[in-house]
Amino acid sequence: MTTATPSRTRAAGATTLASALNRALRDSLREDPSVHILGEDVGTLGGVFRITDGLAAEFGADRCLDTPLAEAGILGTAVGMAMYGLRPVVEMQFDAFAYPAFEQLVSHVARMRNRTAGRMPLPITVRIPYGGGIGGVEHHSDSSEAYYAHTPGLHVVTPATVADGYGLLRAAIASDDPVVFLEPKRLYWSKEDWSAEAPAPVEPIGRAVVRRRGTSATLITYGPSLPVCLEAAEAAKAEGWDLAVVDLRSLAPFDDETVAAAVRATGRAVVVHESSGFAGVGAEIAARVSERCFHHLAAPVLRVTGFDIPYPPPMLEQHHLPGVDRILDAVGRLQWEQ
Amino acid sequence: MTTATPSRTRAAGATTLASALNRALRDSLREDPSVHILGEDVGTLGGVFRITDGLAAEFGADRCLDTPLAEAGILGTAVGMAMYGLRPVVEMQFDAFAYPAFEQLVSHVARMRNRTAGRMPLPITVRIPYGGGIGGVEHHSDSSEAYYAHTPGLHVVTPATVADGYGLLRAAIASDDPVVFLEPKRLYWSKEDWSAEAPAPVEPIGRAVVRRRGTSATLITYGPSLPVCLEAAEAAKAEGWDLAVVDLRSLAPFDDETVAAAVRATGRAVVVHESSGFAGVGAEIAARVSERCFHHLAAPVLRVTGFDIPYPPPMLEQHHLPGVDRILDAVGRLQWEQ
Amino acid sequence: MTVLDHDLAAAWTPDAHGPRRDPAPLLPDREPVRVLGTPALRRTVDSPGGRELLRDLHRRLVVGRRFNQQATTLTKQGRLAVYPASTGQEACQIAVAGALRPGDWLFPSYRDTLAVVSRGVDPLETLTLLRGNAHCGYDPYQHQVAPLSTPLATQAPHAVGLAHAARMRGDSTVALALVGDGGTSEGDFHEALNFAGVLNAPVVFLVQNNGYAISVPLAKQSAAPTLAHKAVGYGIQGRLVDGNDAVAVHTVLSEAVQHARSGEGPVLVEAVTYRLEAHTNADDAGRYRSAEEVADWQARDPLTLMERHLREAGVIGDAEVAAATDEAEQLADRMRTLFHVKPDLDPMSLFEHVYAEPTPQLREQAAQLAAELAAEAATEDQR
Amino acid sequence: MTVLDHDLAAAWTPDAHGPRRDPAPLLPDREPVRVLGTPALRRTVDSPGGRELLRDLHRRLVVGRRFNQQATTLTKQGRLAVYPASTGQEACQIAVAGALRPGDWLFPSYRDTLAVVSRGVDPLETLTLLRGNAHCGYDPYQHQVAPLSTPLATQAPHAVGLAHAARMRGDSTVALALVGDGGTSEGDFHEALNFAGVLNAPVVFLVQNNGYAISVPLAKQSAAPTLAHKAVGYGIQGRLVDGNDAVAVHTVLSEAVQHARSGEGPVLVEAVTYRLEAHTNADDAGRYRSAEEVADWQARDPLTLMERHLREAGVIGDAEVAAATDEAEQLADRMRTLFHVKPDLDPMSLFEHVYAEPTPQLREQAAQLAAELAAEAATEDQR
Numbered sequence A, B: 001m002t003t004a005t006p007s008r009t010r011a012a013g014a015t016t017l018a019s020a021l022n023r024a025l026r027d028s029l030r031e032d033p034s035v036h037i038l039g040e041d042v043g044t045l046g047g048v049f050r051i052t053d054g055l056a057a058e059f060g061a062d063r064c065l066d067t068p069l070a071e072a073g074i075l076g077t078a079v080g081m082a083m084y085g086l087r088p089v090v091e092m093q094f095d096a097f098a099y100p101a102f103e104q105l106v107s108h109v110a111r112m113r114n115r116t117a118g119r120m121p122l123p124i125t126v127r128i129p130y131g132g133g134i135g136g137v138e139h140h141s142d143s144s145e146a147y148y149a150h151t152p153g154l155h156v157v158t159p160a161t162v163a164d165g166y167g168l169l170r171a172a173i174a175s176d177d178p179v180v181f182l183e184p185k186r187l188y189w190s191k192e193d194w195s196a197e198a199p200a201p202v203e204p205i206g207r208a209v210v211r212r213r214g215t216s217a218t219l220i221t222y223g224p225s226l227p228v229c230l231e232a233a234e235a236a237k238a239e240g241w242d243l244a245v246v247d248l249r250s251l252a253p254f255d256d257e258t259v260a261a262a263v264r265a266t267g268r269a270v271v272v273h274e275s276s277g278f279a280g281v282g283a284e285i286a287a288r289v290s291e292r293c294f295h296h297l298a299a300p301v302l303r304v305t306g307f308d309i310p311y312p313p314p315m316l317e318q319h320h321l322p323g324v325d326r327i328l329d330a331v332g333r334l335q336w337e338q
Numbered sequence C, D: 001m002t003v004l005d006h007d008l009a010a011a012w013t014p015d016a017h018g019p020r021r022d023p024a025p026l027l028p029d030r031e032p033v034r035v036l037g038t039p040a041l042r043r044t045v046d047s048p049g050g051r052e053l054l055r056d057l058h059r060r061l062v063v064g065r066r067f068n069q070q071a072t073t074l075t076k077q078g079r080l081a082v083y084p085a086s087t088g089q090e091a092c093q094i095a096v097a098g099a100l101r102p103g104d105w106l107f108p109s110y111r112d113t114l115a116v117v118s119r120g121v122d123p124l125e126t127l128t129l130l131r132g133n134a135h136c137g138y139d140p141y142q143h144q145v146a147p148l149s150t151p152l153a154t155q156a157p158h159a160v161g162l163a164h165a166a167r168m169r170g171d172s173t174v175a176l177a178l179v180g181d182g183g184t185s186e187g188d189f190h191e192a193l194n195f196a197g198v199l200n201a202p203v204v205f206l207v208q209n210n211g212y213a214i215s216v217p218l219a220k221q222s223a224a225p226t227l228a229h230k231a232v233g234y235g236i237q238g239r240l241v242d243g244n245d246a247v248a249v250h251t252v253l254s255e256a257v258q259h260a261r262s263g264e265g266p267v268l269v270e271a272v273t274y275r276l277e278a279h280t281n282a283d284d285a286g287r288y289r290s291a292e293e294v295a296d297w298q299a300r301d302p303l304t305l306m307e308r309h310l311r312e313a314g315v316i317g318d319a320e321v322a323a324a325t326d327e328a329e330q331l332a333d334r335m336r337t338l339f340h341v342k343p344d345l346d347p348m349s350l351f352e353h354v355y356a357e358p359t360p361q362l363r364e365q366a367a368q369l370a371a372e373l374a375a376e377a378a379t380e381d382q383r
């Protein structure tokens, strides 16, 4: 079912991630007539998170289509639309409700270009609100990025800032490859001074960014965990640690260059994400960083992730989610005494 | 569609993995009336790989049920059967054809026990023939283990030997937890001297085994890659390397003890599996080995895996699959000169 | 024509691949079955036990409405995280309990908390999912009620599997799965009905067609003549009932359950109803439906309808209404009391039921959390 | 009755949640449509272009059968990795091509190679999937044929999406999706038909009901009166046709395509047929069906049937049969020649089309493979 849509109080000049995403969709619809949105409740309602608010009214029901309640059908229909030259943007209502579309995604969306030797690309964007921290009932807080990142043929991106929300979504829609666009739902209403008047140019997918320079150790993270890492980095000052923070933005492709450079600079690294750790994206990050930066590492790469348990009920979720303390604990275990 | 079922020529005393699995199913059906098999073509035909051969005839169509062609329906029906006290064993015809059941597996099978605070366990075994090397057309050669290993609430096991085929399948069916039982289809017809008369006792799930002792470096692998690793270890002798080989058998739970000990003993490790490397199970292995054995490592843990591409057509699959040369190349990169 | 043609004609019936069913008996009622306001009501009143049944249905409706109201209030007070009210659909919700026997199983969807409570499950335990303290707070085996299913239609195949298992065991158990109009679009709905038809499982599917799936109206959900017409494609019986007529729903559901129990096969029942509240407290229904439409349906409120007709028929009077209201207030009182006690929460329980035994990995993680909690407790003690 | 009842009666029609369709016109033909051996054949012969049409269908059938035979032979010779023959189903396979216009799209399933070739795709390119050298060897845009779909029924929603897109663009394109009787059980089939009904997309679904899904007979697949009856649950038209009568399939499919093209909505066609060969060369059909059953259907071979009736009707004679056989032999010759040339294989192509541009990760992996290949080549040169 739907979770609460917090009220959007607007500070002057401040924009939410939600409205930046809405703006990215609007600009894409306006500039490219082949862009079509489809999904459950995306039309009249504007989506349960209101990311498609006003788009059906402005562009018509065909461009922002309320579909029957069937995720495989939605994504499968999008595949057919893309085959005919359209550029579909699919909304999955919540992370766990994208699972019924898993076969379409893995067996077709990810493989059609390869299957047809490049003749039939599928420029589909699959938007998935993901992650917890919003008090959602079961099935409304999954972090499913590892499933997608492991699937060849997909790009997987996730914004952590308002500006990236706009830029990455424009880039995803503009991409000729299928993109799984993971929206950290607990950041939907986070605000930034971002001007909707002169949005940043659309960046290509695949570049990480160093959000904070530091010398003691490097936190590597993405999406909903970025603000937590930045907060941890502030708190770490009290312990005498100066932490760098890398925001991956794109999980696949992976920006080895930026990440390796940031780790080599400090010699210590902690990977942070919400999803369960076992065989999660953090494992890949830790493995490739260890492989590429082995002789620069003063300590093993550690991971701070959600536990290997089904997502907890709302009243217990704070114990599951990586928080500042757990991150600092990990930093403390980076063998400083050596 | 079905791939060729190689003819089963029987050497004296030699048993195939396929018949050990068949025997495990038969013994389970015989000993426990709550065990029920269901799936596509498992009844009259005995399965496209003949793993259920003769079982419908011996135990009746209800105990070995031919279902309609719908994987979510099969697994969902098994969930309901388990709720009523049965112990269903589901056959998915091929790896990629388990994807339609992904939602049932992730959202229900993996979570029902946890959801109900232990009151409603689901002792379901989901058998999935997986992996390549059999000349299968598209969608018949996927290695999907990472999807399952990343999902809390599931056990994920995969036999690499005939004896383990029997023992692990018995253990999976006996387990009160859901088990994804991955059958390396290219080993179905591999033979071993294994006596169906006095099968080994059923071992608990979760123990790795050292298949070969060695002193130079440790290969960590599972399922279809075990024979390749053993072959590589033989070939490595010519290069002066004495390689240890660990067969995980259980991906989740993971046997940290055995693996870490085997890596510490040599100080060097290569992880080998068929599935695409990015965010694969090998990433988890490399990450946790690096974490736990950091100061024992003379070189970074390397991975030899399938490429990050959709599974290739049969005539090109040998270039994708980890082979002896590629494993030896990796061993050669373990910084021996230091 | 030649002999060949004659041979062929025999082969080319729809039976060419084995015996198939005649569609005629599968097609649903032409109009939704109604009892209230029809001669059937009088017949019910006069039948043995009829008055008691009607009074019981009325009482349950009154209590059910109060349950919805109280849960909505608790949500406004922040005692529930979210509440998808079944206000307006109480006739369907309460009829479920009456149609099932104790050994039968109910497979509810997320909106069906009232059906669960009507079946006997404790309201506090029923509502943990929506309160946020536990996923499924009740023991499914105590009253044979599966956990409320959030992923839509996914519990429908479970109902089929359970019914099939029971039948193989020789038990006379029937399983009843509740799905919404939106849920009928999911692949799992289709696969469940198809399995049910093929296995001839003793299962009943009740579709509460309330006209909307969140904001999406039925016309955007299905082009079928009625949702009950879907039954024919699975070789099972379709039934159509006025979902705001508690007596009609009770009657049709009871017949369907009996049909299933007797081995005649599964039934798909469509109950035409309306959700009077928004999708959940978080929803803004004004965005997608008009006040007039809601008012139209308010005039067909299942509770008012029942009360008016039963009074008219002389089945209930002020005394019965007062007694029912009393019982309703008691439930509401009890809910207020229950929900004012803080829930018992043990963070360490997170690791307890993932598997029968925690894995080594979970034991490590549990130890980590235990250490964190101990450290927190120590810090708090120091203050 | 009271005024209230009257009001309710109006509300309680099946239309309570908006206009719904009348089921009657959606229900399929009571018996599968046949032309051969019925007076309809004579009418076809006498219609303008009728003789040409019939001769053309016959010719395609002869060629189609030869295609299946040659592909089977190539498989026995190891030139194809696996071949799922459509032998016995050629009437359906070839009718597809005739019913579609050039701009229309075909969405075949893995068994439908003959339909693909009939549409104009090169046999070598069509068969790469089954030969094992490439997934989809043809350009889907050249003849508007989607890749052969291996995951069953998953291409049905693609057909709906494409048809919907074309309609939005104002094009008169129709999409035709081919599904097997087994495939109708999949959730994707349901979701596709439901989307088609709701979107009123110009799409036709042809179910080739050959009685088996590998070993599973229809009775274990569906309890529906006919598979065509599934249409009513989606508010679309159902049709039932004798799938071994090429003229009937051509007629019904053409009508369905016309129905869809004219905006009257999607159509579900069930063609009752039989696969005379095993599921694939790897299958042992003796395990699940009797020789008598196969013999029965062999007596209804679509090719023999067609030839006999057209000869009887004076539409074809020895000359036409000889001409068709000639064309068939030419195709078989061409296939033998084509498949005796070793396929062009470039291992480096593995990385070329995963994305529009290879990722840095794929560039690294490609470099690794290139180095390995170079090393191998060097070793071989040394020898």
Ligand SMILES: Cc1ncc(C[n+]2csc(CCOP(=O)(O)OP(=O)(O)O)c2C)c(N)n1
Residues within 6 Å of the ligand: A001, A002, A040, A069, A093, A097, A100, C111, C150, C151, C152, C179, C180, C181, C182, C183, C184, C210, C212, C213, C214, C275, C279
């Ligand atoms: C598989 C799945 N997809 C999406 C959702 C999100 N969702 C929750 S309720 C709802 C609408 C349900 O409509 P309907 O089935 O008619 O039931 P109603 O809410 O009317 O009771 C949606 C889309 C979900 N819970 N599960």
Ligand SMILES: Cc1ncc(C[n+]2csc(CCOP(=O)(O)OP(=O)(O)O)c2C)c(N)n1
Residues within 6 Å of the ligand: B001, B002, B040, B069, B093, B097, B100, D111, D150, D151, D152, D179, D180, D181, D182, D183, D184, D210, D212, D213, D214, D275, D279
């Ligand atoms: C989703 C999926 N599940 C299982 C399979 C394996 N499989 C290939 S063909 C087949 C039977 C198909 O039967 P039907 O749809 O009747 O087509 P036919 O083979 O008769 O042409 C099965 C089960 C598959 N290809 N896709």
Ligand SMILES: [Mg+2]
Residues within 6 Å of the ligand: C180, C181, C182, C208, C209, C210, C211, C212, C213, C214
């Ligand atoms: Mg509804």
Ligand SMILES: [Mg+2]
Residues within 6 Å of the ligand: D180, D181, D182, D208, D209, D210, D211, D212, D213, D214
């Ligand atoms: Mg078939």
